[in-house]
Amino acid sequence: AQSVTQLDSQVPVFEEAPVELRCNYSSSVSVYLFWYVQYPNQGLQLLLKYLSGSTLVKGINGFEAEFNKSQTSFHLRKPSVHISDTAEYFCAALKDNAGNMLTFGGGTRLMVKP
Amino acid sequence: DTGVSQDPRHKITKRGQNVTFRCDPISEHNRLYWYRQTLGQGPEFLTYFQNEAQLEKSRLLSDRFSAERPKGSFSTLEIQRTEQGDSAMYLCASSLATEGGYTFGSGTRLTVV
Numbered sequence: 001a002q003s004v005t006q007l008d009s010q011v012p013v014f015e016e017a018p019v020e021l022r023c024n025y026s027s028s029v030s031v032y033l034f035w036y037v038q039y040p041n042q043g044l045q046l047l048l049k050y051l052s053g054s055t056l057v058k059g060i061n062g063f064e065a066e067f068n069k070s071q072t073s074f075h076l077r078k079p080s081v082h083i084s085d086t087a088e089y090f091c092a093a094l095k096d097n098a099g100n101m102l103t104f105g106g107g108t109r110l111m112v113k114p
Numbered sequence: 115d116t117g118v119s120q121d122p123r124h125k126i127t128k129r130g131q132n133v134t135f136r137c138d139p140i141s142e143h144n145r146l147y148w149y150r151q152t153l154g155q156g157p158e159f160l161t162y163f164q165n166e167a168q169l170e171k172s173r174l175l176s177d178r179f180s181a182e183r184p185k186g187s188f189s190t191l192e193i194q195r196t197e198q199g200d201s202a203m204y205l206c207a208s209s210l211a212t213e214g215g216y217t218f219g220s221g222t223r224l225t226v227v
Contacts, residue, residue: 004156034215036218041220041223042220042221043118043120043205043207043218043219043220043221044157044205044207044216044218045218046215046216046217049215090156090157092156101159101162101170101172102147102157102159102216103159104156104158105156106154106155106156107154107155107156
């Protein structure tokens with residue numbers, strides 16, 4: 001079964017510091033991978049996606065993620081965070097031959113401190 | 115088109131009552147999804163429509179839950195005889211092509227008291 005694991009439930013970091021939010025997936029076939037951000041009392045906004053091609057994917061708000069097939073990982077990074085990046089971040093995967101269901105990880109709360 | 119709209123944003127209901135939520139997807143999107151998100155968790159898939167056809171349903175969707183998309187445009191999610199365990203954020207999303215990722219609405223937060 002498809003599953004997505006986000007290893008850290010909370011990540012505190014100081015403003016302007018770099019951050020990495022970890023995501024691992026389990027699958028025996030190719031996957032499509034996504035990162036979403038959720039601000040309080042709002043829906044999810046797509047940050048970036050990996051479908052194929054270059055393993056380094058750039059998204060909005062200065063975020064990027066790297067697809068690593070050998071480690072089945074898709075970690076999200078930002079070189080310098082802002083207070084406004086404080087939010088919940090979700091990694092998600094879509095198995096390309098198992099219907100149209102996105103499977104989400106449990107989320108990582110990024111807390112940016114001044 | 116301003117994105118996926120969900121109504122209402124918040125709903126408080128007494129246990130045992132029926133509730134209905136509405137989702138208006140992006141107009142050119144033919145796929146529509148319902149997810150449920152409880153506090154501190156990631157969204158969980160409930161059901162999926164392509165046009166008016168409901169193609170997939172999760173085991174989470176008990177017989178108290180029903181979803182429709184009668185004309186392939188807006189969708190409704192009804193919960194009958196609500197229970198406290200139904201308290202959650204109900205998210206709707208739409209897409210044109212699966213690989214592109216979904217566009218989510220702001221959700222409907224249901225509180226069952």
